[in-house]
Amino acid sequence: MLGKPSRTGRTLQYLALAAYLIFLGFPLVWLLSTAFKPPRELVQLHPTLIPSNPTVQNFVQAFTEQELGRAAWNSLQVSLASAVLTVLVAMPASYALARFKSKLGTLALGWVLLSQLFPFVLLIIPIFLVLRQAGLANSHAGLVLIYVVWALPFALWMLQGFVRNIPRELEEAASVDGASRLQTLRRVVFPLLAPGLVATALFSFISAWNEFFFALVLIKTPELQTLPVALARFVGIEGTARLGPLAAGALLATLPSLIFFAFMQRRLSSGSLAGAVKG
């Protein structure tokens, strides 16, 4: 480090850090607190920051009354299917992108960046029409297809970075030993690629789990709706006592991505993911 900042400098830095902690942290504390408050505390005139009689009743209620349980189960199925499919489809393509320099690869990566530019509203109407023609508009299968396509660009980008980290010499050695290309892939590349595949699957799972817009537009049957859509519908129901189950449901909906981020935390905050992701 450079010469120590002055005492006032340090104090100011800590004040600023405290302000950030309050801004970032208090809304989270409030969500937690609301989720554990009994109805009586929810409707009281001046709510407290910490519930005096914490209860898990809101969680039970969220699952039984508002059918968030079924929505969570739907979300789980859709997200798992998306994760598995994304990995299966991205694995061969990322290998091709990393190992062969082809114009197609450059084109594919160009599309990744370009597709960021376009608002979903341009995509959603034609996608809706295509899916309706295939009879998949109001179904989980249709949703999974969209999520895979949506996760693919970033998944490819990430996964090809992992492939590049596998020394080419390993493959050449296997090939000199008489292994066919397929055997080389199966015995040498895939085992070494495991962490990358896990990361890709997690990424795809989380984007499907969190996705709202497509699910809102495409799924019309209430029994099929996913967790974010069910939660958003729940918001429409007014009444202060309802806030408890709503907070509980919201909290549970965050758990999967929170676990994912805890898993990736070190790579994220050290910035080394940038290395894994670079093209």
Next chain:
Amino acid sequence: MTTLRVGKPHKARSDKLTIYLLLLPSLLPVLLLSVFPLLRGIYLGFTDARAGRNVDVTFTGFENYKELLGDEMFWNSFKIGLIWALGVTVLQFVLALGLALLLNQQLRFRGVARVLSVVPWAMPPVVVGILWKLVYHPDAGLLNEFFHRIGADGLRANWLGDFSTALPAVIIVGVWAGMPQTTVVLLAGLQGVAPELHEAAAVDGASAWHRFRHVTLPALAPVIVAITSLDFIWNFNSFGLVYVLTAGGPGGKTMLPMLFAYEEAFRYGNYGYAAALGNVMVVIIVALLAIYLRRRLREAN
């Protein structure tokens, strides 16, 4: 044509075949559900397409755009979209840079701050919306209760329901939700700045502010340009957060262009008109980014 870098010449053809086979499972769905819909969507913007199964679609050229020009609701939503996107992006950047600089120092509680700075990123937009609805709640909300406890009852408000406070309140939520990612990217950029440069500048007697202005900022410039551009695109196209918070209300005060287009398409069934709105948004984003990137490039030279 595909140019190959590896493989001996006589293997080139089988290699090419392998590449196509490997890419096909990805390419096919992307073409079918991303490239094709996008082109179709752009085209729809020049037609009078409407919801319904057996509706004739006719090409109407720039008819939709003429209508948009005279649509007061569109201009209103466009203005709100610009305030939202610019406001969130700028605040997000300034606050994230501040936090990243702090996190790059040897401070206590840095670990807590790092974890906290990532949590909002991990939350689904719908959950962020719900969370802030609870904070802004007029009766049971954290913010109003805070003002009550410090004896400033006059500051209590119906934050999301009031015409004057709704848009600022929503912008704050956008900043909260998007700041973490920007912070992480900027922090990674900061850690890439060579300490030797700082030391050299310090030896030359440069003040902390001078070192920041003339060493840190220039080294960070490419990262800043990249993340602010992306943030701007994401913010301009965002939907879920504001949909949950206000659904465009009160009285259209937070009707972002995406929400407006969603209503046009799925409430009123005006597919062609909504697609035209999407096209206009793309053109505007590209134009604004072009201006921004050109200015940055000129500054760099």
